[in-house]
Amino acid sequence: MRSRYIPLLMTFVVFVALYLIAYSRFSSFGSMRVVGNLLRDNAYWGIAAIGMTFVIISGGIDLSVGSVIAFTGVFCALMIGRNGWDPLATFAVILTIGTLFGATMGFFIHYFKIPAFIVTLSGLFLARGMAYVLSTDSIRIDHPFYKQISDLVYVFPDRGRFTFAAGMFLLILIVGIFLAHFTRFGRNVYALGGNSDAALLLGVPVGRTTILVYALSSFLTVLAGIVLSLSKQSGDSTIAVGLELDVIAAVVIGGTLLTGGVGYVIGTFIAVMTLGTIQTYLTLDGSLTPWWIKIVIGILLFSFVALQKLLSSRKRVQSAKEQLATAPLPS
């Protein structure tokens, strides 16, 4: 067992354990109904989390996620619901805008050496502001295409529903895993997060990779916004405030190191499903308010980061910095 798989294994063990607990309380967790709903309800932010996984592996962060989802929703609602644009054309336009938006953030991060935190925080305000400028009311979308999509379900024998959103989530998961592990772009992202100075000297196209990573994240975030738009059939500039924090939490709980270089798309998926399971459990249980999910996220996040710290400090080579920092003594 490689120590680099331990965080991933922990994520998996926690998921299975929680799921079994949930199952022992509510046997419906054994049905495709709950499974289908879990996939459907968590699809939108799960897709964004897969994008965030790449960003964090590259050693960066993307705070613009929640705002970009809101902007996408409002844009779609306005164009399709009010202006009567064709939905597919609208999606193509917003995906392009989003991708360019991400690429621009990546451009500033790389070429102007501005910390990702600052650039994407600006992105957060910009996108949220744009959403409000487009519209402050909630706009309904009443379009036959939206109806068709919501009718696009596979129904399991136990009446469990496998929706379009769920399918999209799984598709992006597979594409994400493929990108991360089987393409040069993916490996370059890991190299960048592992040691960006060395990556440059090894001939990794650092600038291009940085721009692509943020473009990918924003592309997937817009896609998340579209999935949400399809399921809510409306757009609202006030939604998804602070969602980026849940997304980051899921990525970290999924075993990705915030310092970059190490992480797994599948881990993020499992973490999203874990948080979804807890949410569903709390809803079914009813005795606790669903807000307990926040407390659980806090505890899980802390335990996972603590675990990672423990693992890395057990490593044979200990940094001299640490040695020094722990050595105050009178001379």
Added chain:
Amino acid sequence: MNTSGQETKPLLEVKGLSKVFPSTVALSEVDFTLYPGDVHVLVGENGAGKSTLIKLITGVHHKDGGVILLEGKPIEPRSPRHAQELGISTVYQEVNLIPTMSVAENIFLGRQPMRFGMINMRAINQQAKQLLRGFGLDIDVTRNLSSYSVAIQQIIAIVRGVDLSAKVLILDEPTSSLDRHEVERLFSVIRSLKQRGIGIILITHFLDQVFEIADRITVLRNGHKVGEHRLAELTKVQLITEMLGKELTAALDNKQVTAREDGASTKPFLEVRGFARHGMIEPFNLVIRQGEIVGLAGLLGSGRTEIAHLIFGIDQNDQGEAFVKGEQVNLSSPRKAIQYGFGLCPEDRKVEGIIGELSVRENIILALQARMGWFNYLSRQKQDELATQMIEALHIVTPDAEKPVKELSGGNQQKVILARWLVSNPEFLILDEPTRGIDVGAHAEIIQIIKRLAQEGKAMMIISSELAEIVDYSDRVVVLRDRKKLGELEGNEINESTIMQAIAAN
């Protein structure tokens, strides 16, 4: 092999190359010519501008003047990647690989074999294993790079750099952590590349190696080219004089430390009995007395660094006991070790030591300040004093003590870390490869300082791959092989051939 350089056309030509950093002229109007099949060695003191020349040729930095011609055509390398595409393959100074990726992935990063549009992981692992075997290294290539020692990482970096499709191979101090055995391997690879007409630029501070492999030598001093020679034209003394701009003995200023009286009569500082850790090192006994220098000799992977880590508490012993000044102690963490008065200057200074953003002064006083406690603040005047003293003693090339360490040349960074431990004033100092990457002048100076510290009564344990150096300063030499202490040599027994024999004996 190119013996008639003038008739063949140059492979790489550099004319009037200059580079100015804020506060430093790193390179000024340097000419440099590399012929196909030639090994052209660059020498010069730490900070002379060798790495800067390489970085200009490979697009890490951008030149402020001059031209670079590859096969007669001017090139403007934009990035290391661009240089690679032009056919210039480079192994930079200090290991520059990705610690969080596997060994195999590091070797193939950016040029992975593909199959059906996917990276072919199996091929990567197989080929990496094969390439490393060719270098006599049989390791698990799927493990993270960070799980291997610096020396092995250096070999991995070389294996990555030796790209047969390249026209020019540049090696910036590739042998700094290697022992003779591996250096031999590298040289035989270099010779076979010569046969193929690849031009090789090699930077090294080991003059023996220069005379073994070079066809041509260029000497840099203070950013200027001060000489270019065919190997046959030159003696070692001439070369050193040209590098330093004065003779080595003059450079040492007659600061020679005379041999100490018998150190063995003093009290033991540290004694360990039956110390061991499963899978790391077999049980060993070791006594280190005050005022004594104990050298650890052995090949790569023989357990030298492991002993240092065990004694300093970075790794914990699972057998045996330790005594400091006769009292039993538990060396369970570096913190404890430091409390008992130990200091360790680690082997991998890049990872374990340098804090690039901090200034030279801050890096130097770090360990001392930590020992004194952060509330017992070292006065600024004292800090400046210590820093200036060390900058002078070790010839650290820097405009002033406030320059961030990351802007120093590689060798000068090494000196800063060494200075940190020299001023930290421990009772027992462990130095792991203290002279790695350090030029001849400063090398001699460091050995003087080591001897002086022992004379002041410090106990010292020094790991080095350079036998001549170990022989020079050790009162006792511990010989290791295959993670096992073989024995100790003392007094007259200490010379290079006895150590070699002891290492090789069966």
